[in-house]
Amino acid sequence: xxxxxxxxxxxxxxxxxxxxxxxxxxxxxxxxxxxxxxxxxxxxxxxxxxxxxxxxxxxxxxxxxxxxxxxxxxxxxxxxxxxxxxxxxxxxxxxxxxxxxxxxxxxxxxxxxxxxxxxxxxxxxxxxxxxxxxxxxxxxxxxxxxxxxxxxxxxxxxxxxxxxxxxxxxxxxxxxxxxxxxxxxxxxxxxxxxxxxxxxxxxxxxxxxxxxxxxxxxxxxxxxxxxxxxxxxxxxxxxxxxxxxxxxxxxxxxxxxxxxxxxxxxxxxxxxxxxxxxxxxxxxxxxxxxxxxxxxxxxxxxxxxxxxxxxxxxxxxxxxxxxxxxxx
Amino acid sequence: xxxxxxxxxxxxxxxxxxxxxxxxxxxxxxxxxxxxxxxxxxxxxxxxxxxxxxxxxxxxxxxxxxxxxxxxxxxxxxxxxxxxxxxxxxxxxxxxxxxxxxxxxxxxxxxxxxxxxxxxxxxxxxxxxxxxxxxxxxxxxxxxxxxxxxxxxxxxxxxxxxxxxxxxxxxxxxxxxxxxxxxxxxxxxxxxxxxxxxxxxxxxxxxxxxxxxxxxxxxxxxxxxxxxxxxxxxxxxxxxxxxxxxxxxxxxxxxxxxxxxxxxxxxxxxxxxxxxxxxxxxxxxxxxxxxxxxxxxxxxxxxxxxxxxxxxxxxxxxxxxxxxxxxx
Numbered sequence: 001x002x003x004x005x006x007x008x009x010x011x012x013x014x015x016x017x018x019x020x021x022x023x024x025x026x027x028x029x030x031x032x033x034x035x036x037x038x039x040x041x042x043x044x045x046x047x048x049x050x051x052x053x054x055x056x057x058x059x060x061x062x063x064x065x066x067x068x069x070x071x072x073x074x075x076x077x078x079x080x081x082x083x084x085x086x087x088x089x090x091x092x093x094x095x096x097x098x099x100x101x102x103x104x105x106x107x108x109x110x111x112x113x114x115x116x117x118x119x120x121x122x123x124x125x126x127x128x129x130x131x132x133x134x135x136x137x138x139x140x141x142x143x144x145x146x147x148x149x150x151x152x153x154x155x156x157x158x159x160x161x162x163x164x165x166x167x168x169x170x171x172x173x174x175x176x177x178x179x180x181x182x183x184x185x186x187x188x189x190x191x192x193x194x195x196x197x198x199x200x201x202x203x204x205x206x207x208x209x210x211x212x213x214x215x216x217x218x219x220x221x222x223x224x225x226x227x228x229x230x231x232x233x234x235x236x237x238x239x240x241x242x243x244x245x246x247x248x249x250x251x252x253x254x255x256x257x258x259x260x261x262x263x264x265x266x267x268x269x270x271x272x273x274x275x276x277x278x279x280x281x282x283x284x285x286x287x288x289x290x291x292x293x294x295x296x297x298x299x300x301x302x303x304x305x306x307x308x309x310x311x312x313x314x315x316x317x318x319x320x321x322x323x324x325x326x327x328x
Numbered sequence: 329x330x331x332x333x334x335x336x337x338x339x340x341x342x343x344x345x346x347x348x349x350x351x352x353x354x355x356x357x358x359x360x361x362x363x364x365x366x367x368x369x370x371x372x373x374x375x376x377x378x379x380x381x382x383x384x385x386x387x388x389x390x391x392x393x394x395x396x397x398x399x400x401x402x403x404x405x406x407x408x409x410x411x412x413x414x415x416x417x418x419x420x421x422x423x424x425x426x427x428x429x430x431x432x433x434x435x436x437x438x439x440x441x442x443x444x445x446x447x448x449x450x451x452x453x454x455x456x457x458x459x460x461x462x463x464x465x466x467x468x469x470x471x472x473x474x475x476x477x478x479x480x481x482x483x484x485x486x487x488x489x490x491x492x493x494x495x496x497x498x499x500x501x502x503x504x505x506x507x508x509x510x511x512x513x514x515x516x517x518x519x520x521x522x523x524x525x526x527x528x529x530x531x532x533x534x535x536x537x538x539x540x541x542x543x544x545x546x547x548x549x550x551x552x553x554x555x556x557x558x559x560x561x562x563x564x565x566x567x568x569x570x571x572x573x574x575x576x577x578x579x580x581x582x583x584x585x586x587x588x589x590x591x592x593x594x595x596x597x598x599x600x601x602x603x604x605x606x607x608x609x610x611x612x613x614x615x616x617x618x619x620x621x622x623x624x625x626x627x628x629x630x631x632x633x634x635x636x637x638x639x640x641x642x643x644x645x646x647x648x649x650x651x652x653x654x655x656x
Contacts, residue, residue, distance in 0.1 A: 131483040145581065147482070152475050154583020155459040156619055159475075161580040164613035166573070177614050245494070252489040253473065253581045255482020285492035286505050291484055 001063050006051060007310025009112070010034060010071040012086035015047060018303060019054060019062070020310035024123030026303050027062075028054050040089040048102050066106040067099045068312030070115035070305055077157045079109050108312040110153070112136065112305065113160060116262055116297070117144025118151055118315045119308030124260075125298035131256045134297065135162065137265035140175075141183035141190070147254050150319065162250060163187070167242055185242045188218045188264050194235045195221060206231035218264040225271050236268065240275025247276065248283035251292050262297035262304070269296075329391050334379060335638025337440075338362060338399040340414035343375060346631060347382060347390070348638035352451030354631050355390075356382050368417040376430050394434040395427045396640030398443035398633055403485045407437050436640040438481070440464065440633065441488060444590055444625070445472025446479055446643045447636030453588065453626035460586045461578065462625065463490065465593035468503075469511035469518070475582050478647065490578060491515070495570055513570045516546045516592050522563045523549060534559035546592040553599050564596065568603025575604065576611035579620050590625035590632070597624075 004027065008017045011034060018029035032050050037043035055064060073084040079096025081087065099107035110118075117134040120126040126134075130149040136142040141163035145152040152159040163183035164176055171180025172193060184190055195208055195216065207224050208216065208231050224232035247259060265272055277294050284292075299307055332355065336345045339362060346357035360378050365371035383392060401412040407424025409415065427435035438446075445462040448454040454462075458477040464470040469491035473480040480487040491511035492504055499508025500521060512518055523536055523544065535552050536544065536559050552560035575587060593600055605622050612620075627635055 129483075131487075147475060147480050147487075148478050150476050150478075152582055154475070155457075155585035156583055156616075158615055159459075159581065159583035161583075161613055161615065164580055164615075165577040166611060169573070169611065178611070181613075245497070249493040249577065250581065252492055253487065253578065254480055255484055255487035255489075257483035283494060283497065283506070285489055285509075287486055287489065287492075288484075 002061055003065050004058075004062050005065050005310045005313035006067045007306040007308065007312075008047075008067065008069045009305035009309055010069060010081070010087070011305075012072075015043075016306055017047075017051060017054075018306035018310065019058060019064075020307060022314060024307055024311075026306060028058065029303065029306060030054055034087065038088060040093055043089075044095075044098060051103075064103070064105060065317060066108065066313035067103065068115070068309040068316075069095060069099075069107065069109040070112045070309040070312075071095075071109065072111060074109040074111045074114075075157045076108070076110040076114070076151075076153045079107065081109070106313065106316060108316050110151070110312060111142070112308070113142030114144040114151055114153070115308035115312060116142070116299070116304065117146050117160075117308075119299055119304065119311040120260055120262075120297060121146055121149075122311035122314050123299065123307055125295060126258065126260065129257050131254060132258045132260065133162075133250070133254070133256050134260045134262055137187055137261060137263040139188055141187045145254060145256075147256075151315070152254075162246075165246060165249070167246065182242070182246050186239055186246075186265070191218060191221055191235055191239050191265060192216050194238050195231060198231050198234055198238075202231070202234075204230045208232060218268070222268040222271060225268070233271075236271040237275045239265070240272055241279045243272075244276045244279025244281075245283050247280045247292075247294070248285075248288075251280075251288055252285055255288070256292060258293040258295050260295050260297045262300065266296055267300065330389060331393050332386075332390050333393050333638045333641035334395045335634040335636065335640075336375075336395065336397045337443075337633035337637055338397060338409070338415070339633075340400075343371075344634055345375075345379060345382075346634035346638065347386060347392075348635060350642060352635055352639075354634060356386065357631065357634060358382055362415070366416060368421055371417075372423075372426060379431075392431070392433060393645060394436065394641035395431065396443070396637040396644075397423060397427075397435065397437040398440045398637040398640075399423075399437065400439060402437040402439045402442075404436070404438040404442070404479075404481045405485045407435065409437070434641065434644060436644050438479070438640060439470070440636070441470030442472040442479055442481070443636035443640060444470075444627070444632065445474050445488075445636075447627055447632065447639040448588055448590075448625060449474055449477075450639035450642050451627065451635055453623060454586065457585050459582060459584045460588065461490075461582070461584050462588045462590055465515055465589060465591040467516055469515045473582060473584075475584075479643070480582075490574075493574060493577070495574065510570070510574050514567055514574075514593070519546060519549055519563055519567050519593060520544050522566050523559060526559045526562055526566075530559070530562075532558045536560060546596070550596040550599060553596070561599075564599040565603045567593070568600055569607045571600075572604045572607025572609075573611050575608045575620075575622070576613075576616075579608075579616055580613055583616070584620060586621040586623050588623050588625045590628065594624055595628065 096107040143162035168180035172184035174181040424435040471490035496508035500512035502509040
């Protein structure tokens with residue numbers, strides 16, 4: 001009997017899911033549309049049906065231990081999705097309870113960045129670490145903190161909102177309503193804003209002058225930088241400086257062994273890692289210098305959100321072993 | 329049989345100790361000179377003798393469960409004091425091992441601010457909290473973080489150095505070698521520096537113009553502010569603004585239920601709490617607004633360092649109950 005968990009990644013457009021074993025092998029995966037369902041009940045019915053179909057196809061050699069869900073605004077304590085701006089459904093959705101009733105197994109929900117942190121611990125490069133941080137660099141900047149071997153959820157289930165620490169109280173406008181938040185500088189959107197600021201302030205020629213804001217993306221900026229484009233290079237240096245300075249503040253809170261960078265921007269390699277590490281070290285309290293590793297996530301592939309979500313179940317069973325004994 | 333623990337607070341001048349019960353009653357206390365002993369062996373011999381004498385005087389109705397020590401640069405993992413700048417003894421002192429050998433009981437060491445955090449959890453206002461921060465406002469600014477009900481020590485045993493987050497990279501010089509650290513603004517020394525900056529920049533008359541930097545202290549600034557002195561009032565407003573802005577960054581890391589302020593500056597009451605809370609709320613990510621309490625520590629008395637140190641033992645026994653079973 002091979003033990004497996006299901007990982008579900010609920011995005012605004014599509015919901016992806018996979019059946020995953022303890023070593024992080026995705027045995028089978030699938031997806032359904034999130035956006036087409038106006039009513040949550042209809043969405044849940046299609047999702048549950050798709051999961052049952054995948055499980056049946058696997059056969060009876062597999063034992064399902066639980067379901068993990070990563071979703072924007074997923075609340076770990078309540079097992080709910082609350083007022084997610086990227087989803088149509090209003091109010092508070094008791095998703096964990098619904099999965100528990102439907103499949104009679106544990107269901108755990110948290111936000112995407114927390115799921116990425118647990119994924120790194122269960123399958124990735126943080127397997128032997130008890131204190132680390134994962135920073136997800138997508139449209140925004142998310143983060144998940146692990147300390148003493150446990151995910152930090154905080155009192156209200158909202159720990160790890162590093163994207164909304166302050167770089168400059170009079171700085172760039174942020175979706176959250178504040179100004180100058182870290183994610184307005186350090187994220188796929190942040191580096192685009194930096195490119196446009198540099199193009200506005202400076203005279204240097206640049207390939208990037210030919211691309212509209214809407215068409216610009218991290219991959220283009222990376223490729224330009226590799227070809228030696230001054231504006232693209234300056235944008236990475238600036239992004240790494242801001243991230244490095246803020247990480248110097250962050251690490252004195254929880255004293256992590258490592259910080260993992262995940263997602264689009266982190267794929268730029270040395271272009272982002274070198275300035276980040278240099279400016280972090282330069283701004284660190286001397287006691288911390290040379291102690292904190294900044295590393296790429298080991299889960300840099302398309303299945304990462306599914307892996308992160310599925311890892312929640314293994315982590316849950318390990319920390320609350322008595323739950324495994326409850327007759328189902 | 330009444331169970332007790334010993335709390336020891338090692339300061340540069342004196343070492344204070346007390347025998348404490350589970351409810352936080354200091355049954356007996358004493359002190360010896362730290363500074364007079366050039367050799368650590370001599371110091372330890374006097375301290376162990378004083379502890380034995382206190383225990384003997386208590387009689388046989390009491391059972392000693394362990395010794396807790398709070399000291400600058402105390403390392404929780406190694407049980408050592410390392411290169412403390414306020415102590416004469418060189419190198420790494422294996423204090424926990426020495427206590428364990430001498431008394432045949434568990435001994436736990438950590439820095440003063442971490443001890444204060446555990447003290448707040450065991451005896452103080454954080455008894456029912458699992459996620460909170462204690463900030464100690466003395467000559468510098470120390471902090472201890474509790475998350476998921478556990479003290480955060482971090483990978484290298486140096487978590488919670490909030491005093492060395494950055495307010496301004498080109499700001500005031502700090503003992504740590506950096507510039508613009510939080511503790512250069514928010515601490516007994518920080519508010520003195522702010523008073524002197526205000527006296528330099530402004531023309532307002534102030535009682536504080538008659539006091540030298542060396543003679544100035546937090547109590548004087550507080551009393552002047554209560555009498556309506558504009559410079560003293562402005563110094564508290566400025567200090568609270570800096571602290572509030574930095575706390576808005578800190579709380580998005582661990583999402584605490586409360587932040588406790590401890591020590592000299594915190595005794596100024598509304599003068600420091602009101603601007604701190606106002607500026608924290610104004611700078612907080614909206615998701616966190618109205619959720620985080622900022623409160624005075626419940627251990628605001630002279631025995632607080634002894635209580636904090638003694639609490640380490642209760643906390644240790646509660647988290648590692650098997651230790652209690654080891655035959656002594």
